[in-house]
Amino acid sequence: MSHGVEDLLRELAPQVLGALVRRYGVFDSCEDAVQEALIAAALQWPDKGVPENPRGWLVTVASRKLVDQIRSDAARRRREDTLATPQSALLSNAADSTPEADQDDSLALLFMCCNPALSSASRIALTLRAVGGLTTAQIAAAFLVPEATLAQRISRAKQGITGAALAMPEGAGHTERLGEVRHVLYLIFNEGYTSTNGADLTAPELSTEAIRLTGLLHRLVPDDTETAGLLALMLLTDARRPARTGAHGELVPLAEQDRGRWNHRLIAEGIELISRTLPRGQVGPYQLQAAIAAVHDEAEDTESTDWPQILALYELLEQTGPNPMVTLNRAVAVAMVHGPSAGLELLTTLESDKRIARHHRLFATRAHLLELLGEHATAAEAFREAARRTTSAPERRHLTSRAHRLDP
Template identity: 65%
Template sequence: MVRRYGHFDESEDAVQEALLTAATRWPTDGLPDNPRAWLITVASRRLTDQLRSDEARRRREDTVAARQLPEDTQAPAADAPDTNADDTLILLFMCCHPSLTAASQIALTLRAVGGLTTAEIAHAFLVPEATMAQRISRAKQQVKASGLPFQMPPAPERAAKLGAVLHVLYLIFNEGYTATSGPNLRRAELSNEAIRLTRAVHRLLPDDGEVTGLLALMLLTDARRDARNTATGDLVPLADQDRSRWDRRSIAEGVDLISHALATAPPGPYQVQAAIAAIHDEAPSTEATDWPQIVALYAVLDNLAPGPMVTLNQAVAVAMVDGPRAGLELLSRLDDDPRMARHHRLEAVRAHLYEMDGDPAAARAAYLAAATLTTSLPEQDYLRWRADKLPES
């Protein structure tokens, strides 16, 4: 005979299980004075613990059942809106609240959705960590005070938030593709999540050229990730990568996406970046890359979305076409830019161009300077290795 109280079976099996458990706890330092009484005491305590645990579980299940709305157990009406939207995607749009500045929207989403640390976000924005911490804290309070319901915003509101959402996804992907700090070159979970979320946004807005362009850019860039480091985790630059290890399926998908976007939508920054990535991915080698076309595309990008990172990459492309001196001249525009004062990539690119120009001493000094500015251990190791290959004078 078994009597059921919630999920607890008061049966001989339960008693036997308790006795067996008690037996496994037999003292190892000698027999107790009354072994039978000791065994019964331990077994009864085991039964009591089990009863309390099952009773607590039953109360939790009763509470959940009481809170469940009747409509949750029924099929939705045919004209009901889709309620299966990804919760993370809903949170992504919620964080881009209209009362927040674009910078605060991005920072909050990176923290709440992307899981980045405040230091990582500050690095991405080129601002001090304390400034970013204050920005995120204020953004949290504003969203909390708004009382915004947890649901996907209507179409007009989605369109207004789209720019900030795409920028967030772009930064999350970049942090995953090249981690700003730590022992690993990349954080695959972040780049994978950024691609997953961008696919979700693309399903919502399949005809938006910039959404398509961003997804293409991510796929074309992520296609190279397995060739970016050695088996021991050392960084391998684009020029030295084994292109046979690139993911050709991702490249094909990315090329198809950007080709369609450029043919059907006005060009935007993400589309132009995706076009540049496609040229790199389709080239059989660095030497065979269509650098003049890349220079032309960077000129378009500099007009659409000027910024220090655009100038950095543009300088490398210009050096490949017009020589390292032309690249260094373009790079000099960033020397007084406060956003680049503590960013290692400026010195890293400068070192590369000095080395191309045949100035090993200047290249070595710039490589070492770049190594002191980055908090990524693989990048530090790579930059110091490059410096060590060059003479001091």
């Protein structure tokens, strides 16, 4: 299958699924039917050509597949009576010209998958499956869980989802759900950029998909500045990925990266986006994080980085979206501006915070600042403690190596 057809199918998949769910309301069966329609398109379009109305074609074929499923499964016969569209319409080509075939329900589908009533893991899995188009096997491999476990997670998330769930929330509910969508996409990107488990530092498939979906969300809500900020943050961060690992997959910290290997096209795109977004409306956490990433990406090296500006941005970020990770990062900026002792003093405020007190990043940051202070023996022990606490094999090797380097 050509990349052009593959890209088109990935773009149309959530639109077609949204149309079927809106019309018939049976999410699980609709998704199965859409998958079959996508397979049919992947087999036919490269040879016969893309139809004049590809979305309508997919809606028609998926609708037929759905009727076939209902007919062949006696246990689902009761659902046949609930279908609003007459059988004759389903079996015709009428879907090509119906308003539903032309209506893009991608945003509504994202809202549905990111329902706060679902667990975070379920929201992520369902979003990647239904909107991202990733297979269950692909998602399971990315998160290092058995495929059967992931399938059960997705199945539970689908239960109870009906056409009514596709209705767009209004007012405060819309704002809250949009925030949930952004958060899910942010979590997907972070897992792809730095995997929490396994032998590889990154899972590029996840971060790439998160960028694609956030770009889709940005097109659907172009005036939402935080969505634009999130997209800019992803672009500016992912631009460094080529330099984050060495020849053998080892972690390369920011200060030691070959910045010539950074993706400067993504950097330019991210800077243009955040520069256009920041002056508009209220500034939120994603915009501030993107601004911090832009300062890093614009610097030729660590020494020429505008650390006072980064510190000011972290101070503002801590006011708008306070959390221990922000304080942890601010401690590094404090150390770069006011010295490692000042950074270490700020870290002590996190030792009683249960959200991060046992996290490996707290120990790793303390070790880094102790090394800057010249307390090598204490720093080495902190690096070893951080290595014991991380679940990422590349991070563990890197932290252990830092400890060995400081041993007398």
